[in-house]
Amino acid sequence: MEGLDGPPMTCEEHEELVLRLRDWRARLSVELPKIEVRFEDVSVETEVYVRRRVLPTLSNTIINTAQFVGKVTHNGAKMDRGSSQRMCAFVGQRDVHHAEMTVKETIEFARRMLNAGNNSGDLLITITGLDECADTRIGDEMRRGISGGQKKRVTIGEMLAAPAQCFFMDDISTGLDSLTAFQILKYLQQLTHVLDLTMVVSLLQPTQEAFNLFDDIIFLCEGRIAYQGPRQHVLEFFESMGFKCPDRKNIADFLLEVTSKMDQEQYWVNNRSTYQYMPVQKFSDSFGSSHHGRLLQKDLHMQHSSQKSDQMIGTKERSSIPKWDVFKMSMALFRFIAIIGRTQVMANTIGTASLTAIFILGGFVISKDSIQSWLIWGYWFSPVTYGQNAVAINEFLDERWSMNSEDGESTNDTVGKTILKLRGMLTESHWYWYSVAILLIFAVVFNIFSIFALEYLKGAGKTTLLDVLAGRKTVGHIEGSINISGYPKKQETFARVSGYCEQADNHSPCLTVFESLWYSAWLRLPSQVDGHTISIFINEVMELVELKSLKDAMVGLPGTNGLTAEQRKRLTIAVELVSSPSIIFMDEPTTGLDARAAAIVMRTVRKTADTGRTIVCTIHQPSTEMFEAFDEAIPGVPQIRDDQNPATWMLDVTSPAMEYKLGIDYGIIFSKSSLYIRTEQDIFNIQGAIYGSALFIGFANASILQPVVEMERTTFYRERASGMYSSMTYAIAQVAIEIPYTIVQVLIFSIIVYPMMGFQFVVAKFFWFMFFMLLSYIYYALFGMMTVAITPNQEIAAALSFFLFVLWNIFSGFFIPRKMMPSWWRWYYWVDPAAWTIYGLMVSQLGDNVDLLQVAGRSDETVKEFLKEYFGLQDKYLSLIVSLHVAVIVLFLFIFGFSIKHLNFQKR
Incomplete structure (x- = not known):
C-alpha cells in the first residue's frame, strides 16, 4: 500500500490487501461469527390526523402511533438491542459528525470506541480516499470544512471500523461521484466475498457498473418487494411479465421506470396482449409465485441452526467503552x-x-x-x-x-x-x-x-466554484473577476436575476410546500406581480417538479418528519424556480434522489434551460439520460464501451489513478486544445508574470550588486592612486565579469519559467524571451553599479535607486497601460527601460497571435488586436525596442565609467 504521497489505491490493490488480511486470520485460526438476518412480513404502520392544521399536528406530535409489524431475527434469535449492537453496523443516509473534529480524529475515535485494530484507522482513511483531507475539520452548515462527498466517505469509514459481520447501508452513494461510489462499492464487494461478510446496501442512482457488483437484488417499490433474488435473473423475471430492458439501458433505471405509471408502457413487448398498466401489487404477487419466490419462502420456513451462535456471540460481546475512557470524556x-x-x-x-x-x-x-x-x-x-x-x-x-x-x-x-x-x-x-x-x-x-x-x-470543489459564482462565499480570499454578459458582476443586481439551489436542502420546517414557494415568490418577484398571478405560477412550478400532490404537506425536519429527502430536493429547486431567474446555479441537484426522481429533476432542468435560462449545474452520478441533458462535456481519450455510462467513462479516464498511470494532466491538455478560449484575463496574467520576472528579479540583481561595488570602490581608489590601471579598464572589467553570471541566470530562469507561462513552444520565441530577459538583467546590473558610482555611499545609492525603481514600476505599462496615461506623462513611458522590456516580451510572444479572445463589453477579437487597442503594443516596433535596450546599456556603462574616472568621494 502506497503512502499518502503515492498514487491512489486501485481496486486490485484493495483486493490484494483483503486477501492478505484473510490469510493472516487463517494463520491465527481466527474464526469470526457468521450472521444471518431474517425478516418476514415487515411493515411500519401509523395513524395520522389530517383534518385541520394546528391541532392535528399537535396530536401527531404527542401520540406516537407508529407500530412495527413483522418478524426480524438474528441467527434465529429475536432481535434485541444487546445482541445487535456488536453484530451489525448501520450507515445512515445523513452524515452526522462533530464539526470541529478532523477527519482523522473522527475515524480514530470510532476505531477506539469500537475496539478495532491498531492500523485500521490509517487503512480506512486511505481506502475511502480521505488522505488529502485527513487533517481538515469536518465542518457543517455554518463552519467551513470538507465537501459533502467527503463527509459521506467519513460516515462509511466510521462504520467500517466496527468489528461487525453484517452491515446495513442506507444510500451510501449520496454526495459521491460515480467513480468514487464504484470504487467504494468494489471494495465492499471484495470485503464481503473474501471475509464472508453480509452487506445490505440501498442505492438511489446506481450506475450499471455499480449494479453489476451486487450478488442479489431486493427491488422495493411502494413498500412492497417486487423482486428478491440473484441479480443475473432479474431481467428474466420482468421479461416473463412482458417487459424488456432496451440495449444500453441502465438496468437499475429500467427497474424504477417499469413500475412507474408514467414510463411503464415504453417497455411493453408482449404483442400477444394489449398493454394495461400493471401495478406494483401484481409484480409482488407474481414474484411470490415465481421460482425464486418459492425458494425464498422455503428458506424462511427452515429453522436456523443455532448450535454455535450463542457461543460465538458471547465470545464477541464485551464492553464497548472501557470504564477508564468514560472519565476521559469532556464537555x-x-x-x-x-x-x-x-x-x-x-x-x-x-x-x-x-x-x-x-x-x-x-x-x-x-x-x-x-x-x-x-x-x-x-x-x-x-x-x-x-x-x-x-x-x-x-x-x-x-x-x-x-x-x-x-x-x-x-x-x-x-x-x-x-x-x-x-x-x-x-x-x-x-x-x-x-x-x-x-x-x-x-x-x-x-x-x-x-x-x-x-x-x-438517543433516538454526515464544485461547491466552492458555485458559491463563488453565485456570490455566496463568505470566507477565504477570492481572486479573479466574474463577468455577466461581458460586464463585471454586481452582487446586489445579480441576486435578483439568479437562483442558487444549494446542496443542503434548508427550509423552514413549520411551513407547507405551497407556503414555502409563496414566500419565495412573494419576496423575489417584482412588486407589480399580483397574488393571483403568483398563485398560478406556483402551481405550474409544483406541477413541473411533481409536488402538486404535496401542496399542503408540512416541510418538517430532515431525517425526522415531513418531506423525504427526495421531496425536499425537489422543493429546493422549486423555491428557486418560482423567482423566475435568468440564471440558476444547481449544486448536485440529484444528490439524494433515486434514478427515476433524478431523471425527473433533470427533465425539469432541461425544460428550464429550453425557456432561455442559463443553468450551471454540478452533478455526481449522472445516468445516460441525465448526461444527454447537457450540451457540453469534457472529452476523453480511451474508447467508451457500448454498455458503459458516458459520465462514468469520463470520470474513469480522468481519474487521478489514470493520470498517474499515463503520466498526463488533462487540465494542461485542455488548456492547449482548440476547445480552450482565452479571455482578456489570460493576457493580464501573462503580462503580470512578465512584469514580475523582469522587474523584481532585475531589481534584486541591482540591489545585491550595490554593496559589492561599494566595497570594491575603496580598493579601486587605492590601486588607481598607485597607477596600477586606468579607470575605464576597471569599469569595463567590472561590467564584463557580470555578463557570464547573468547569462547562466537567464538560461536557468527561462528553461523553468517559459513553459509555465503558457507561451508557444517555438524556438525563435524562446530565444526572443531569453534575449530580452538578458538585456534587462544587464541594464539593471549596470544601473545598480552606476548609482553607486555617482553617490558617496551605498545608503544614498540604495535610496536613489529605490526612488527611480518606483517610477519605473508606475510607468512600465503594467499598472496603467500607455493609452490610459495622462497625455502629459506619456513621454516618461518612452524613457522608462522597464516599459521597453515589457513591450518587447509581450510583442515577441503574442504580437503575431491571431487566436480569438473574449473581451468584456466588446465583441471577440484576436490577441494581436487586443494588444494594439488596449495596451498600444505593435510588433512592427520590435526592432526599435531592441535598439533602445542596447542604447540604455551603453548609456549606463558610459555613466559608470565616467563617474569612476572623474568622481572621487574619498576624503583624506
Whole structure:
C-alpha cells in the first residue's frame, strides 16, 4: 500500500490487501461469527390526523402511533438491542459528525470506541480516499470544512471500523461521484466475498457498473418487494411479465421506470396482449409465485441452526467503552444539557434556564450573604461558586494584599480578606484546593450523566466554484473577476436575476410546500406581480417538479418528519424556480434522489434551460439520460464501451489513478486544445508574470550588486592612486565579469519559467524571451553599479535607486497601460527601460497571435488586436525596442565609467 504521497489505491490493490488480511486470520485460526438476518412480513404502520392544521399536528406530535409489524431475527434469535449492537453496523443516509473534529480524529475515535485494530484507522482513511483531507475539520452548515462527498466517505469509514459481520447501508452513494461510489462499492464487494461478510446496501442512482457488483437484488417499490433474488435473473423475471430492458439501458433505471405509471408502457413487448398498466401489487404477487419466490419462502420456513451462535456471540460481546475512557470524556455540563434536550430548541431552553440559575446563585451576581436561606443550597450546587472562589482566593490571599485593613471586622484581617468578606466569598486558603477538586468532580459527574443520557435518550470543489459564482462565499480570499454578459458582476443586481439551489436542502420546517414557494415568490418577484398571478405560477412550478400532490404537506425536519429527502430536493429547486431567474446555479441537484426522481429533476432542468435560462449545474452520478441533458462535456481519450455510462467513462479516464498511470494532466491538455478560449484575463496574467520576472528579479540583481561595488570602490581608489590601471579598464572589467553570471541566470530562469507561462513552444520565441530577459538583467546590473558610482555611499545609492525603481514600476505599462496615461506623462513611458522590456516580451510572444479572445463589453477579437487597442503594443516596433535596450546599456556603462574616472568621494 502506497503512502499518502503515492498514487491512489486501485481496486486490485484493495483486493490484494483483503486477501492478505484473510490469510493472516487463517494463520491465527481466527474464526469470526457468521450472521444471518431474517425478516418476514415487515411493515411500519401509523395513524395520522389530517383534518385541520394546528391541532392535528399537535396530536401527531404527542401520540406516537407508529407500530412495527413483522418478524426480524438474528441467527434465529429475536432481535434485541444487546445482541445487535456488536453484530451489525448501520450507515445512515445523513452524515452526522462533530464539526470541529478532523477527519482523522473522527475515524480514530470510532476505531477506539469500537475496539478495532491498531492500523485500521490509517487503512480506512486511505481506502475511502480521505488522505488529502485527513487533517481538515469536518465542518457543517455554518463552519467551513470538507465537501459533502467527503463527509459521506467519513460516515462509511466510521462504520467500517466496527468489528461487525453484517452491515446495513442506507444510500451510501449520496454526495459521491460515480467513480468514487464504484470504487467504494468494489471494495465492499471484495470485503464481503473474501471475509464472508453480509452487506445490505440501498442505492438511489446506481450506475450499471455499480449494479453489476451486487450478488442479489431486493427491488422495493411502494413498500412492497417486487423482486428478491440473484441479480443475473432479474431481467428474466420482468421479461416473463412482458417487459424488456432496451440495449444500453441502465438496468437499475429500467427497474424504477417499469413500475412507474408514467414510463411503464415504453417497455411493453408482449404483442400477444394489449398493454394495461400493471401495478406494483401484481409484480409482488407474481414474484411470490415465481421460482425464486418459492425458494425464498422455503428458506424462511427452515429453522436456523443455532448450535454455535450463542457461543460465538458471547465470545464477541464485551464492553464497548472501557470504564477508564468514560472519565476521559469532556464537555461536562453543556454536553449533558445538549443530550437531555434532544433538539437544539429544547437544549437552548434548558441551557438558558440552567445557566441563569447557575450565575445568579453562583455568588457573583448576588453575594452569598444576600441569598435567601431557602435558596442557599443552590449556591453550593453552582460550579460558578467554586470557580470564582478559587480565582479570588488565589489572588487576594497573596502577600500583596497582606497588609492590615482598617475596615476589617477584626484587627487581624488583611486587605485581601476584607475584600473577600465584602463580596461574601470564602476566606480560608484551603478552599482553593477544595474548589479545584469539586470542579473536577463536577466534570466527571456530568460526563457520567452524559453517557447515561446518550444510552437512554438517543433516538454526515464544485461547491466552492458555485458559491463563488453565485456570490455566496463568505470566507477565504477570492481572486479573479466574474463577468455577466461581458460586464463585471454586481452582487446586489445579480441576486435578483439568479437562483442558487444549494446542496443542503434548508427550509423552514413549520411551513407547507405551497407556503414555502409563496414566500419565495412573494419576496423575489417584482412588486407589480399580483397574488393571483403568483398563485398560478406556483402551481405550474409544483406541477413541473411533481409536488402538486404535496401542496399542503408540512416541510418538517430532515431525517425526522415531513418531506423525504427526495421531496425536499425537489422543493429546493422549486423555491428557486418560482423567482423566475435568468440564471440558476444547481449544486448536485440529484444528490439524494433515486434514478427515476433524478431523471425527473433533470427533465425539469432541461425544460428550464429550453425557456432561455442559463443553468450551471454540478452533478455526481449522472445516468445516460441525465448526461444527454447537457450540451457540453469534457472529452476523453480511451474508447467508451457500448454498455458503459458516458459520465462514468469520463470520470474513469480522468481519474487521478489514470493520470498517474499515463503520466498526463488533462487540465494542461485542455488548456492547449482548440476547445480552450482565452479571455482578456489570460493576457493580464501573462503580462503580470512578465512584469514580475523582469522587474523584481532585475531589481534584486541591482540591489545585491550595490554593496559589492561599494566595497570594491575603496580598493579601486587605492590601486588607481598607485597607477596600477586606468579607470575605464576597471569599469569595463567590472561590467564584463557580470555578463557570464547573468547569462547562466537567464538560461536557468527561462528553461523553468517559459513553459509555465503558457507561451508557444517555438524556438525563435524562446530565444526572443531569453534575449530580452538578458538585456534587462544587464541594464539593471549596470544601473545598480552606476548609482553607486555617482553617490558617496551605498545608503544614498540604495535610496536613489529605490526612488527611480518606483517610477519605473508606475510607468512600465503594467499598472496603467500607455493609452490610459495622462497625455502629459506619456513621454516618461518612452524613457522608462522597464516599459521597453515589457513591450518587447509581450510583442515577441503574442504580437503575431491571431487566436480569438473574449473581451468584456466588446465583441471577440484576436490577441494581436487586443494588444494594439488596449495596451498600444505593435510588433512592427520590435526592432526599435531592441535598439533602445542596447542604447540604455551603453548609456549606463558610459555613466559608470565616467563617474569612476572623474568622481572621487574619498576624503583624506
